[in-house]
Amino acid sequence: xxxVTQPDIHITVSEGASLELRCxxxxxxxxxxxxxxxSPGQGLQLLLKYFSGDTLVQGIKxxxxxxxxxxxxxxxxxxxxxxxxxxxYFCAVGAYNQGGKLIFGQGTELSVKP
Amino acid sequence: xxxxxxxxxxxxxxxGQQATLRCSPISGHTSxxxxxxxxxxxxxxxxxxxxxxxxxxxxxxxxFSGRQFPNYSSELNVNALELEDSALYLCASSxxxxxxxxxxxxxxxxxxxx
Numbered sequence: 001x002x003x004v005t006q007p008d009i010h011i012t013v014s015e016g017a018s019l020e021l022r023c024x025x026x027x028x029x030x031x032x033x034x035x036x037x038x039s040p041g042q043g044l045q046l047l048l049k050y051f052s053g054d055t056l057v058q059g060i061k062x063x064x065x066x067x068x069x070x071x072x073x074x075x076x077x078x079x080x081x082x083x084x085x086x087x088x089y090f091c092a093v094g095a096y097n098q099g100g101k102l103i104f105g106q107g108t109e110l111s112v113k114p
Numbered sequence: 115x116x117x118x119x120x121x122x123x124x125x126x127x128x129x130g131q132q133a134t135l136r137c138s139p140i141s142g143h144t145s146x147x148x149x150x151x152x153x154x155x156x157x158x159x160x161x162x163x164x165x166x167x168x169x170x171x172x173x174x175x176x177x178f179s180g181r182q183f184p185n186y187s188s189e190l191n192v193n194a195l196e197l198e199d200s201a202l203y204l205c206a207s208s209x210x211x212x213x214x215x216x217x218x219x220x221x222x223x224x225x226x227x228x
Contacts, residue, residue: 043220043221100164100170101159102147102157
């Protein structure tokens with residue numbers, strides 16, 4: 001069965017430090033991969049997506065992610081974190097033959113220390 | 115361009131009642147998706163509508179139902195409410211699924227069942 005794992009439930013980084021959020025997926029074919037961010041009480045905002053092609057994708061707010069097929073991973077990175085990046089981050093997998101649905105990881109809550 | 119809108123923002127019901135949640139997709143989008151985000155259960159796919167038809171549903175009982183109107187807006191109905199239905203209900207929209215398209219989310223409706 002398809003699944004998405006985000007191993008880190010909660011991460012704390014200092015403002016200005018680099019960030020990497022991990023995501024591993026299990027899927028038989030090439031998936032479509034997404035990172036979303038959710039601020040408290042808000043909906044989900046799409047940060048970036050991978051469909052095909054270049055395995056390093058750039059997103060909004062200075063985020064990037066790298067698709068590594070051999071590791072079944074799609075980790076999210078940012079070189080310098082800002083206090084406003086504090087939020088919950090979700091990795092998701094979709095597929096054309098998956099009946100439209102996205103499968104989400106459990107989420108990683110990011111806290112930023114001043 | 116207006117994003118996905120949902121109403122109401124908050125909804126309080128008692129056990130056994132019915133709840134109706136509404137969603138308006140981004141202009142030009144024909145697919146609407148519903149997800150449930152319950153505490154401790156993460157984001158779960160509920161329903162997918164496209165061109166007025168239900169295309170897929172997640173692992174939820176039949177008391178969760180909905181429809182899509184000719185203007186592509188959608189309604190989610192939850193009958194015989196149970197306490198565990200308390201959750202944030204997120205609606206998303208996308209272009210039609212000729213090929214895979216990313217989903218854009220609304221702010222959600224917070225349903226509380228007392």
